[in-house]
Amino acid sequence: MARVVESKKACTVNPLKMSQPLGASFAFLGLDACMPVMHGSQGCTSFGLVLLVRHFKEAIPLQTTAMNEVTSILGGYDNIEAALLNIRKRAAPKLIAICSTGLTETKGDDVDGYIATVRKRKPELDDTEIVYVSTPDYVGAFEDGFQHAITAIVKTLVKPLPVVANQITLLPGSHLSPGDIDELREIVQAFGLDPIVLPDISGSLDGHIPPDWRGTTLGGTTLDDIRRAGASAFTLGVGEQTREGAEALQAISGTPLEIFERLTGLEVNDRLLQRLSQISGRPVPARYRRQRSQLLDAMLDGHFYTGGVKVAIGAEPDLLLAVGGLLHEMGAELRCCVSTTKSAAHALLPAQEVLLGDLEDLEAGGADCDLLITHSHGRQAAARLDKPFLRIGFPVFDRVGNAHRVQVGYRGTMNLIFEIANLMIERIAHHHVGDWPLTPEARRAATHIATSTEAPDTTTLASASA
Template sequence: MASVVESRKACTVNPLKMSQPLGASFAFMGLDACMPVMHGSQGCTSFGLVLLVRHFKEAIPLQTTAMNEVTTILGGYENIEGALMNIHKRNAPKIIAICSTGLTETKGDDVQGYLVAVRKRKPELADTEIVYVSTPDYVGAFEDGYKHAVTGIVNALVKPLPVRQDQVTLLPGSHLSPGDIDELREIVESFGLAAIVLPDISGSLDGHIAPDWRGTTLGGTTVEQIRAAGASAFTIGVGEQTREGAMALQAIAGTPFEVFERLTGLEVNDRLLQRLAQLSGRPVPAKYRRQRSQLLDAMLDGHFYTGGIKVAIGAEPDLLLAVGSLLHEMGAELRVCVSTTQSPAHALLPAEQVVIGDLEDMERAAAAAGCDLLVTHSHGRQMAERLNKPLLRVGFPVFDRIGNAHRRCVGYRGTMNLIFEVANMLIEQIPHHHPGDWPLTPEAQRAVAAAPAAAAAAIAATEHATAAASA
């Protein structure tokens, strides 16, 4: 169990975390025909929009209530009403999803009261669902905003319905990619179960060329599917951040649930398949038994390169747990763990300590610990250059690589892909490496870099061990 400490610096130097409103907007992107709106200044929305566009390389629908100095002081009712009417007239969305920002939270805008008044004054909005969630950006982080948005969607739109025994609700965490969600949906449906994914960014941000352009999200969970979640026989959450939404579904519709702390790894996927077999009354399909065997072989092959390495990782809590736990299972040592916000997931991490801090904290600690691998998003690339260490890009945003929407790190196949990515990255760091070379241990690698004489001795020792093993 990792202890959690907070960095006590006077300011954040190199930010790791993203804000709550951005996390909430990301969740709203997974709803079909939806227009996410940030209730705040234009700058708040523009910054979030840039990050989303750079990460997904897609057009992102995101609007703002465009608060200025005067409206911030006098109140934002007119801005809320104007934004709702303009969006309704120009884009005709089925859902308008509003999240607050630090500006309007500090002012204390009664947005729920504003929405009641707008509904009375503008009956033409009757056919549009409106969801509001409070997400001040001066507390919490990306994962918190996503969590509150999912809960807000459930509370606003889900009603109890007669139970369908063949239907489950899947609540994916914000750390899952569209490819991850596709993988999980395929696993659930292979047991003969119907899956309602909430929210479903695999429909809207999966990198496809849409046949039309409506100005809203193009794909995702429909209003009808959200309402139908009240009939699900079971809820599966992925990540501790989904527990709040699962509990809301249970309170509304009585739906039992299980939250899987991660689905990157061997044992956790075993548990998922066992749960699905129990829910469906069907045996585990043969293809997953084969995939499990392939993952075991990948772990065997990969541990030669990951065993004994020192890792520094900076990520949102659930992603930190998923990637960190897998690396630990592969023999790596989690020497530096930096996260963005408090979470029960930290207690499950196989490390001594988690620091709630920024990338400067991570860089300093990684340098002091002599870490071999850095794991964080693209804002850590300068750190990797300064420390001359490989960087595994995970999380949000990753803007200097393409294909983020299709990357898969869950299930047996996704876990295997991540192991190969890490191992291949470490193979490239082996001095004078040629295909087929016996892998050097991290200690031998450091000796190679430090002193030629010591390097020669380490290589000779490795070759001797290889010859003895062959004999």
């Protein structure tokens, strides 16, 4: 169990964490025909919008109630009413999702009361669902906002229904990409099960060219699918952040649940396939047995470059556990772990300590490490330290293809192992071979592989590393 320590610095330098309203907006972007709205100033929304656009390289629908100095003091009812009416008139969404910000939370706006009043005064909004979630940005982080948004969606829209035996609800964490969700959907469907993914960013943020432009999200979980979640026979959550939403579903419809702390790694995916086999009554398909064998081979090939490596990693709790857990299984040492918010996931991390801090803390802790892992804002620290740098999480704005990156399941785990191993091979070939943590014999063999086009002598390398 990792000990959690909070930074006591007077200020944050090069922030690691993103805000709760941004995390909630990200969750709402996974709902079809939805318009996310930040109840706050225009600047709050603009900053989040820039991060989302740069990460996904897509047009992002995100609106604001545009609070100013006067309305921040007197209250934001008029701004919410105007925003709801304008959005309905211009974009005609099926769902408007509102999340608060630090500005309106400090004022103490009663948004639930505002929405009830608007519905009485403006019957033209009767055909539009409205979801509200409280997400003050002065506490918590991106993952917390995502978590609370899922819970708000469930509590507002899901009602109990007769159980459909082959239907399950899949709650993905905010650390999963559209490609990850597609991979998990394919795995679930291979067992003859019908998954309802909530929220489903693989339908709205997967980088497709839409046939039309509606001004709202173009794909994702539909309102009908959200309501159908009340009939699911089981709920699968990926990441501790999904537990609150899964328990809300259980309270509404009695749906049994299981939360997988991560789905990057060998044992956790074994457990997932066993659970799906139990739910469906079907054996594990042959292709996943083959993929498991391929992952084992990838772990054997990759451990020569990860064994003994000292890693500094900064990420949201569930992503930190997913990547850090895999690296630990591959023989790496989690020397420096920095995260953003408190979470039960930290108790499962195979490290001595987790610091709730910033990228300055990561840079200081990574000085004697071999590999830095965090989002794109850590690239300057990696350059200053002259360390290999793996970009994960949100935002990654200096690379393309983030929507299609897969790091879950047997195949996704294998992809991540290769990505890390190739980074370390490049380090061996072009930088300081002498400070590598392997034995001299293994180092010579690894250097030969990195610099030669000949087929490697894996027997020599294996015996040298033993």
